[in-house]
Amino acid sequence: MSLTTAHSVVAPSSNAKLIAGTIIIAYALISIVPLLWIFATSFKTPPDSIAYPPKIVFQPSIEGYCNLFTTRTRQTPEYINSLGPATGFCDETVRKRNMVIAGPSNFLPRFVNSLIIAFGSTFCAVFLGTLSAYGFSRFKVPLADDLLFFILSTRFMPPIAVAIPIYLMYRELGLSDTALGMILLYTAVNVSLAVWLLKGFIDEIPREYEEAAMIDGYTRLQAFWRTVLPQATTGIAATAIFCLIFAWNEYAFAALLTSGTAQTAPPFIPTIIGEGGQDWPAVAAGTTIFLVPILVFTILLRKQLLRGITFGAVRK
Amino acid sequence: MLDRTADNVARATPEPLAKKIRGISDKGLAWLFISPTILLLLAINIFPLFWAIYLSFTNYRANRPNEVVKNLGLANYQRILGDQDIWIAMQTTAHFVFWTILLQTVIGFTLAWLIDRKFRGHAFWTTVILVPMMLSPAVVGNFWRFLYEPQIGLFSYVVSFVTGIPPTNVQMLSNVELAPWSIIIVDTWMWTPYVMLICLAGLRSIPEYIYEAAEVDRASNWRQFWSITLPMALPFIMLAVLFRGIENFKMFDMVNLLTGGGPGSTTEVASITLKRQAFESWRTGYSSAFAIILFVAVFGLANIYVKALNKVKQR
Numbered sequence: 247m248s249l250t251t252a253h254s255v256v257a258p259s260s261n262a263k264l265i266a267g268t269i270i271i272a273y274a275l276i277s278i279v280p281l282l283w284i285f286a287t288s289f290k291t292p293p294d295s296i297a298y299p300p301k302i303v304f305q306p307s308i309e310g311y312c313n314l315f316t317t318r319t320r321q322t323p324e325y326i327n328s329l330g331p332a333t334g335f336c337d338e339t340v341r342k343r344n345m346v347i348a349g350p351s352n353f354l355p356r357f358v359n360s361l362i363i364a365f366g367s368t369f370c371a372v373f374l375g376t377l378s379a380y381g382f383s384r385f386k387v388p389l390a391d392d393l394l395f396f397i398l399s400t401r402f403m404p405p406i407a408v409a410i411p412i413y414l415m416y417r418e419l420g421l422s423d424t425a426l427g428m429i430l431l432y433t434a435v436n437v438s439l440a441v442w443l444l445k446g447f448i449d450e451i452p453r454e455y456e457e458a459a460m461i462d463g464y465t466r467l468q469a470f471w472r473t474v475l476p477q478a479t480t481g482i483a484a485t486a487i488f489c490l491i492f493a494w495n496e497y498a499f500a501a502l503l504t505s506g507t508a509q510t511a512p513p514f515i516p517t518i519i520g521e522g523g524q525d526w527p528a529v530a531a532g533t534t535i536f537l538v539p540i541l542v543f544t545i546l547l548r549k550q551l552l553r554g555i556t557f558g559a560v561r562k
Numbered sequence: 563m564l565d566r567t568a569d570n571v572a573r574a575t576p577e578p579l580a581k582k583i584r585g586i587s588d589k590g591l592a593w594l595f596i597s598p599t600i601l602l603l604l605a606i607n608i609f610p611l612f613w614a615i616y617l618s619f620t621n622y623r624a625n626r627p628n629e630v631v632k633n634l635g636l637a638n639y640q641r642i643l644g645d646q647d648i649w650i651a652m653q654t655t656a657h658f659v660f661w662t663i664l665l666q667t668v669i670g671f672t673l674a675w676l677i678d679r680k681f682r683g684h685a686f687w688t689t690v691i692l693v694p695m696m697l698s699p700a701v702v703g704n705f706w707r708f709l710y711e712p713q714i715g716l717f718s719y720v721v722s723f724v725t726g727i728p729p730t731n732v733q734m735l736s737n738v739e740l741a742p743w744s745i746i747i748v749d750t751w752m753w754t755p756y757v758m759l760i761c762l763a764g765l766r767s768i769p770e771y772i773y774e775a776a777e778v779d780r781a782s783n784w785r786q787f788w789s790i791t792l793p794m795a796l797p798f799i800m801l802a803v804l805f806r807g808i809e810n811f812k813m814f815d816m817v818n819l820l821t822g823g824g825p826g827s828t829t830e831v832a833s834i835t836l837k838r839q840a841f842e843s844w845r846t847g848y849s850s851a852f853a854i855i856l857f858v859a860v861f862g863l864a865n866i867y868v869k870a871l872n873k874v875k876q877r
Contacts, residue, residue, distance in 0.1 A: 258679040267681035273673060274690040277751060281693065283716050284705050296714045298729070374599045381595035385588055393600070400607040402860050404812040406836045407853030410846060411610030411617070414624060434606035437599050466591055497700030497815035498833075502841060516704040516819055526708050533701050544696040548689050552759050555695075559801060560763045 284537070287530035295526045310527025312336035313520065314353050314535075318345040320521075353532055356514040360536075362425050363510055364493040367432035372486045374433070375440025376478070380470060382441070383448040384456075394445075397438045398557065405498035413503060425508045431499055436489040439557060443488065446558035447481025448474065484550035487543050494540065511536050611857075618851035625844040638851035648852065650827065651835040657742060658749075658817075658831055659810045663803055665750045670757030671799060675791070677758075678765045688762075695755045703816035706748050710734040710820075735821055741828050745817050749810065757802040764798025765791065797875045804867055811860055832856055 258266070287295050289306040292313075318340055326346065332338040340347055378397075382390055412431060413422070421427030451474060459469040475482075501513040515532045518525055547554065553561050586594070618639070621632045642648050673691065677684050694702070709717040718732040734744040768790065776786050814833035817823070823830035823838070830838075836856070840849035 263679050263681040266676040266679035267683070267687075270673065270676050270681070270684065270687050270691070274687045277691060277694060277755075279716070280702070280706065280709060280751070281697075283709065284702075287708070298713045298719075300714060300716050300719050374602065377595040378599040381592045385592035385595075387592055387596060393596070397599070397603060399861070400603055402808060402864060403607070403611070403857050404814070404833050404836065404853065404860070406814055406833050406840065407614065407857055408607070408610060410624075410840050410850055410853060411613040412606070413841075414613065414617075414846075415610055417624075430602075430606060434602050437602060441599060466588060467586070491696060495698035495700070497698065497819075501700075501815075501818075502837070512698050512700045512815075515701055524708070529705065529708070533705055536701055537697055540696050540698075541693065544693060545689065548692070551692065552763055555756060556760060556801065556805065560760060560798065 281537075284530050284533050287527055288534045290527050290530075292520065292525065292527055295530075307339070308335065309339050310525075310531040312339055313525055313528040314518065314531040315351055316340070316347045317349050317351050319348045320344060321346050351518075352509075352514060353511075353518070356509055356511045357535070359425060359504075359508055360494060360510040360512075363428045363432060363508070364490055366425070366429040367436060367493045368486050368489040370429065370433040371436035371440045371489045372444075372482060374437050375444050375485065376475075376482060378437075378441045379444035379448050380474065382445050384453070394441070397441050400434070401438050406502070409499055409502045412499075416503065423504050423506055423508045428500065428504060428508055428510070431503070432493045432496065435496075435499075436492055439492070439554075440485050440489060442557045443485045443554060444478070444481055446553070446561060447478055447485070451477045480550075484547060484554060487547050488554040491540060491543060614850040614853055617847050618854050620847045622847045623844045624840075624846040634847065638848050639855070641848065642852050642855060647827070648835065651830050651832050654742070654827075654829065655811065655813075655831040658746060658813065658829075659807060661746045662749045662753070662810050663806055665746070666754045666757045666806060667799060667803060669750070670754045670802070671761045671795075673754070673758045674761035674765055677762055692755045692759065694752045697752075698815075699752060700815040700819055702752070703748055704819040706744075706820055707735065710744055736825050738825055738828050741821055741825055745820055745829055748816060748820060749813070752816070753806060753809075757799075757806060760798050760802040760805075761795060764795035767798070768794045793877075797871060800867075800871045800874060804864065804871065807867070808860060808864060811856075 286302075286304075288310045289308065290301070290304055291307045291309050294301050294304045294307075295310075312335070316336065321344060323344060326341050326344065329341075329346070332341055337347060381387060382394060387393065416422045416424075416427050419427075421430070455473045455477070456466075456469040459473050460466065464472065495512065496510075497512040500510045504510065504513070511532070515529060515536065518528050518532060520528065544551075619633055619635060621634055623629065677688055706717075709715045712718050712731070712733050713729045718734060719729060721727065722729040722732050734740050772790055772794075773786060776790060781789070812833060813831055814837065817829060817831055817834060818837070821829040823834040832852075836849055836852055839845050839852065
């Protein structure tokens with residue numbers, strides 16, 4: 247084979263590219279079918295959602311979203327006719343099924359809990375993580391490797407194993423089923439990720455910047471504040487999103503340690519039931535609303551994804 | 563969004579505090595920065611762990627806090643190691659971990675290798691493939707129950723359409739033979755992109771000149787794959803297997819929502835057993851002992867594995 251061809255000798259042939267592209271696109275399309283199905287189901291009526299064969303073409307409806315946000319009671323047609331005109335689309339849809347809206351469902355408070363706990367724990371984990379990561383990166387800490395390994399090893403424990411003593415401890419401290427308890431717990435779980443990721447990011451910032459600042463009369467803290475933090479912004483943001491996704495998606499602790507006031511969306515969504523079993527359009531609607539923020543974050547994060555999922559072990 | 567999060571973090575160190583600790587020694591600053599994290603982990607992870615170790619030697623039951631706690635010595639551990647059900651749960655876990663890792667590694671590596679052919683639009687399709695792994699295993703796992711429903715579920719419908727099996731007979735979740743595979747399918751769907759992403763980094767770390775040299779030596783494509791691509795990507799593949807292995811050994815959320823361990827106990831992986839013992843039977847002491855055994859097992863296996871990984875890396 248001649249080495250004087252215009253292209254690199256190791257570049258894949260156009261045939262190889264075509265076959266590879268076809269397989270990858272086919273895989274990608276098949277793998278997002280379940281997600282498209284969630285989205286489609288959220289716009290089906292309950293009878294459409296359980297039709298056989300499964301309906302691909304259907305008349306879209308927001309009944310699922312109505313059912314997600316409300317609780318309903320069955321009433322006699324006479325009673326419904328005696329009511330005034332329906333106020334709004336949801337009211338009308340519900341009355342067609344011989345029901346009236348009884349009040350708001352628990353979905354919104356659970357969703358708000360998810361927001362408070364996810365953002366609260368992310369803020370704490372990133373705050374503590376940034377300080378620790380800077381400490382490990384720039385100072386001679388005795389037993390640094392052991393401490394870092396200790397921080398990581400807390401991730402080896404199965405969540406249920408951690409949940410048993412935490413359950414007892416929270417019961418003693420009055421932290422059961424409180425947002426504060428969940429924020430503390432998620433912070434502890436996320437801080438290991440935050441320290442490892444941020445140490446990698448801060449290691450990459452040359453020490454010379456701070457040293458120059460300190461020669462100019464800044465104290466170490468001012469140098470950290472004015473030179474390191476601004477340069478670590480991307481890393482801190484990426485770390486924050488990873489912590490946020492973990493806390494947002496977490497189920498095991500939430501299911502075992504919260505039951506009411508502090509319950510988050512993941513343990514709540516599977517409990518959405520209608521008459522005669524799971525109300526799938528409502529579940530799909532809740533799932534859709536729950537997943538959209540993560541989709542946005544995934545797209546924002548795609549360049550840092552690899553680093554995040556391997557605790558900084560692979561940086562590309 | 564990105565900038566605001568970072569701003570919050572930056573504002574979090576209060577100015578007055580910063581003034582007070584002006585001129586503090588580096589050593590003092592190091593401890594000031596690191597100790598809050600260590601204290602938090604001691605309070606939320608280590609203290610509970612020691613508590614669990616203490617409980618594992620007792621007959622304590624969390625639903626009877628007023629009962630006198632008896633010290634049982636090693637009786638809980640002896641009972642676990644002799645318990646038939648625990649061993650069945652460990653086998654179920656091993657079956658789940660083995661097949662998910664095998665499938666995810668083979669499919670993930672193949673996908674990575676294909677993406678590395680750098681066809682047009684590969685970056686976009688890579689992002690599409692990555693989406694499932696970012697989603698909540700609990701919330702998405704719960705929806706798979708719907709896809710698996712006989713007849714009305716999309717998965718069952720497609721299976722019966724393709725294979726010709728009557729639609730009412732495709733009972734993924736209630737069939738004893740199929741239920742273990744239903745959780746393997748969902749886990750593989752979700753986490754293959756994870757393995758793929760790490761393998762892709764491995765493939766991209768191989769310098770082009772090695773292939774050029776092989777080309778000069780007229781090594782066949784087959785030979786290049788086995789002598790260059792696979793050995794050089796191996797540390798990355800092993801890393802992906804490590805992360806997936808630990809995660810799937812601990813697997814709880816997806817399985818709990820999809821099958822809850824059933825039918826019977828055919829999909830009862832270790833974490834589900836642990837939850838049933840701890841939060842349904844309330845055998846707190848007994849389940850603490852089981853939790854300690856699991857923790858030691860993950861920790862020990864991971865340590866041995868990391869040593870092997872380092873050996874491969876050094877080659």
